Amino acid sequence: MRLKNSNQDNTQDLSKPTYNPSGRSFSGWLGGKSQLARTIIEMMPEHSHYCEVFGGAGWVLFKKSPSKFETINDINGDLINLYRVFKYHLDALLQEFETQLISRDEFERLKVIPSHTLTDIQRAARFYYLLRTCFGAKISDPNFFSHVERPRHLKLGDELRQVLTAIHERLQKVTVENRNFDVLINKMDRPDTLFYLDPPYYNCENYYGKDIFSRDDFVKLRDILKGIKGKFILSLNDVPEVRELFGEFNLHSKKIRWSLNTESTDENNGKELIITNFPLPE
Ligand SMILES: C[S@@+](CC[C@H](N)C(=O)[O-])C[C@H]1O[C@@H](n2cnc3c(N)ncnc32)[C@H](O)[C@@H]1O
Incomplete structure (x- = not known):
């Protein structure tokens, strides 16, 4: 839709x-938003630039229709290198997997290569292999996942x-950045930018690596978000x-199920807070 900005x-x-x-x-990702993506996308206001600041495996990006401009960012250099290789060197990456063996020994061998x-x-292939064969997509300290009844990822x-x-095609017009969140937001x-921000959870700050x-x-x-246009x-x-920290913005509470592989009990359910700087229709 073409609108005149007054x-x-x-x-x-x-x-x-x-x-x-x-x-x-x-891939799955620790704290990935595959289940919450629909709710988040349906809340999105009109914008021309969609900017995902704490990208992880980008579940919201991959489940939304493309915006005119799009950016995905993360501080994790191995992850962002993987996005770049998906975008620019897919055939070379696929070649790396042509003779690949899935085994604990191979996992342990790759894990210790700097x-x-x-x-x-090679860096992208190593990271993707570890991410898809480790337990719970916990890539900061991965352990090999094997289960007799569950298919391998x-x-x-x-x-x-x-x-x-499909990933390669979806990323063709997406800008891929590897910045700290504050630098990216200011840039x-x-x-007309819509930021989607999915940082580590409160009290889980170290889940994606130290420091x-x-x-x-x-x-x-919070202070940066107070001042954005x-x-x-x-x-x-x-x-x-x-x-308390984000109380000055609009707060919306959503129930989600943490694990798809377990029964729905209070222990397996959590509440997610979605915070916006614009009102949502009731
Ligand atoms: C909850 S995960 C994002 C999950 C993502 N929404 C998904 O659906 O897969 C949080 C991400 O924030 C990234 N991160 C942590 N600290 C960061 C920082 N200072 N700047 C940018 N990204 C950061 C982590 O590497 C991690 O991938």
Whole structure:
């Protein structure tokens, strides 16, 4: 839709994305938002630039229709290298998996190789292998996952080509960044930017590695978000400390099931707080 922006003397393409039920990421991710994606996408206001600040495996990006401009960012260099290789070197990456063996020995061998000793393509293949064969997608300290009754996550051959070709195509117009959250927000903030922010949960700051996100960063994030020109949607665990920190914004509580593989009990259910700087229709 083409709308005239009365504050600036130019026109901009604003659109409201739709939810794509068949959209899928390339992997699970600790705290990944596959279950919450629909709720978040349906809350999205019109925008021209969609910017995902704490990208992880990008479940919201992969389940939404494309916006005019899109950015995905994460502080994890191995992960962002993987996105770049999906985007630019898919065939070379697939070649790395042509003779790949899935075994605990191979997992342990790859785990101890320092990623700076590898080419970008080898680095991406190593990271993707570890991510898809480890327990619970806990890549910061991975353990090999094996289960007699559950299928393995890492697909090979034609199945892998099919999954990763969809990722390659979806990423063609997406800008991939590897910045700290504050640098990225300041760089991308415009009146027509929509930020989606999915930082580590409160009290789980170290889940993605040491010294990349601290308790104080929640205050820093809140203070940056207070002053932005664009709009944001932030998802966090619904705990009193988060409600107090972000209390000046609009707060929406959503129940979610933490694990798909367990029964729905209070222990397996959690509450997510979705925080916005714009009102949502009742
Ligand atoms: C909850 S996960 C995001 C999950 C993602 N929404 C998904 O659906 O897969 C949080 C992400 O924040 C990233 N992160 C942690 N500290 C960061 C920082 N200081 N700047 C940017 N990204 C950071 C982590 O590497 C992790 O991938």
